[in-house]
Amino acid sequence: MKKHFTALSLLLTAGILAANARQLRTTVIEGTVVDRPYSRTILLAPAGQDMRVNPPQEIPIRNGHFRHTFEASPQAYELAFADEWQNGSWQPVVFFPDTDTVRMTLYPMDSASMNRITGGADNRELRYMDSVFTCETPVFTAWVSLQKARSQNGTYYNAEARTLLERLDHEQNRAIRDSLWKIWYDMRETHTHLSPEAAATDRQMQAYYDSVRNARYEHIRRHPSLAGYYWLYNDQLFSAPESNALREEIYRTVYAARYPEHPYTARLDTMFYRRIAVGKPFADFSAPDLEGRTHRLSELVAGKMALIDLWASWCGPCRRNGMAVIPVYNEFKAKGFTVVGVARETGNSEAMRKAIARDGYPWLNLLELNDRAGIWQLYGVSRGAGCQVLIDTDGTVLAIDPTAAELRQILARKLR
Numbered sequence: 001m002k003k004h005f006t007a008l009s010l011l012l013t014a015g016i017l018a019a020n021a022r023q024l025r026t027t028v029i030e031g032t033v034v035d036r037p038y039s040r041t042i043l044l045a046p047a048g049q050d051m052r053v054n055p056p057q058e059i060p061i062r063n064g065h066f067r068h069t070f071e072a073s074p075q076a077y078e079l080a081f082a083d084e085w086q087n088g089s090w091q092p093v094v095f096f097p098d099t100d101t102v103r104m105t106l107y108p109m110d111s112a113s114m115n116r117i118t119g120g121a122d123n124r125e126l127r128y129m130d131s132v133f134t135c136e137t138p139v140f141t142a143w144v145s146l147q148k149a150r151s152q153n154g155t156y157y158n159a160e161a162r163t164l165l166e167r168l169d170h171e172q173n174r175a176i177r178d179s180l181w182k183i184w185y186d187m188r189e190t191h192t193h194l195s196p197e198a199a200a201t202d203r204q205m206q207a208y209y210d211s212v213r214n215a216r217y218e219h220i221r222r223h224p225s226l227a228g229y230y231w232l233y234n235d236q237l238f239s240a241p242e243s244n245a246l247r248e249e250i251y252r253t254v255y256a257a258r259y260p261e262h263p264y265t266a267r268l269d270t271m272f273y274r275r276i277a278v279g280k281p282f283a284d285f286s287a288p289d290l291e292g293r294t295h296r297l298s299e300l301v302a303g304k305m306a307l308i309d310l311w312a313s314w315c316g317p318c319r320r321n322g323m324a325v326i327p328v329y330n331e332f333k334a335k336g337f338t339v340v341g342v343a344r345e346t347g348n349s350e351a352m353r354k355a356i357a358r359d360g361y362p363w364l365n366l367l368e369l370n371d372r373a374g375i376w377q378l379y380g381v382s383r384g385a386g387c388q389v390l391i392d393t394d395g396t397v398l399a400i401d402p403t404a405a406e407l408r409q410i411l412a413r414k415l416r
Helices: 002-023 082-086 109-114 121-132 138-153 159-170 174-190 196-222 226-238 241-258 263-273 297-301 316-335 350-359 404-414
Strands: 025-033 041-046 057-060 065-072 077-081 093-095 101-106 116-118 286-288 294-296 305-311 337-345 364-369 387-391 397-400
Touching: 041 065, 041 082, 057 065, 077 082, 093 101, 093 121, 116 121, 121 196, 121 226, 138 196, 159 174, 174 404, 196 226, 196 241, 226 241, 226 263, 241 263, 286 364, 294 297, 297 305, 297 337, 305 316, 305 404, 316 337, 316 350, 316 404, 337 350, 350 364, 397 404
Parallel strands: 025 101, 305 337, 337 364
Antiparallel strands: 025 065, 041 057, 041 077, 077 093, 101 116, 286 294, 305 387, 387 397
């Protein structure tokens, strides 16, 4: 059955790619850049694409103007100023290539609300939703300012959170720091880190945000468009999982049938079908090792407890997490535990080879080059550098991103 499903998936993917090729149109984007004499290049990529892994097109800015012609598929694209992107903080400029020429006027990041984009019905609809369904209102801005003031005067966190943060500032032992960070993340997840006053304002802000979000979802349900489809796809990539069921319901009942061959349809179907969560099965895939031999994950982990380590040579935290697992691996590998690493790389595998040699990973590492297998999307971390997923002997997910200490505790309990 799996082989039939894989073959069918390949046929469907081939059909989608062929359909996309037929839908390509030549589009010109031209724009004026205001008050940014320091910006020399603007980057272009499909919206949601990780530009660290899939290099964007580079467009030169000359005398405050740019012009670029490209073959575009009917999906959202985004521009980012190269200087902002290289600094790790940028404001994407989203647009649709739904007309022959799209014109723009772009401002610095702190004035991005003044950006103007003209051309095409989808761009008009996107701008409409941006202007109507927004939290950039006087009341919400006042709440944000109030919370910032509390943060500055020491009344934002409660006493327990302040004590924990002080311990984190001074603790040198890595294992203890990991456990303290886990407590901190749990407090943030449950909103128990705030003072009573800050918590009250936080609830007001969340209720306001929820009302805006739900109004937008109702709009894209009642008025389906590519702009609405982009919002649905973008929210699934970046928003909290609480609205997964609502997004999936809108996707299934409105957009999947309306846009059967659109790139978002294939991606969202994968996200909803293969959502990784504790208690659910892991997502299987195939990828090559550094010698070019292809391995199937399910065959590598069959009958074992396994940690799937998605990492990248350019991701410092990923590599530190991987090195922290090495002593745990050595302790439990003879008892039925294994690790399978997968490195997300761009262009070639040289940086991966050097990272493995330097960090000393003793387990098999596979290569995900230029997102060819879609593994990061399969695991719901397409915009992240990586994650670690612990699975049981039956393939059920036991933990996502456990610390080394938590991993050791689980293995000690399960592999007695």
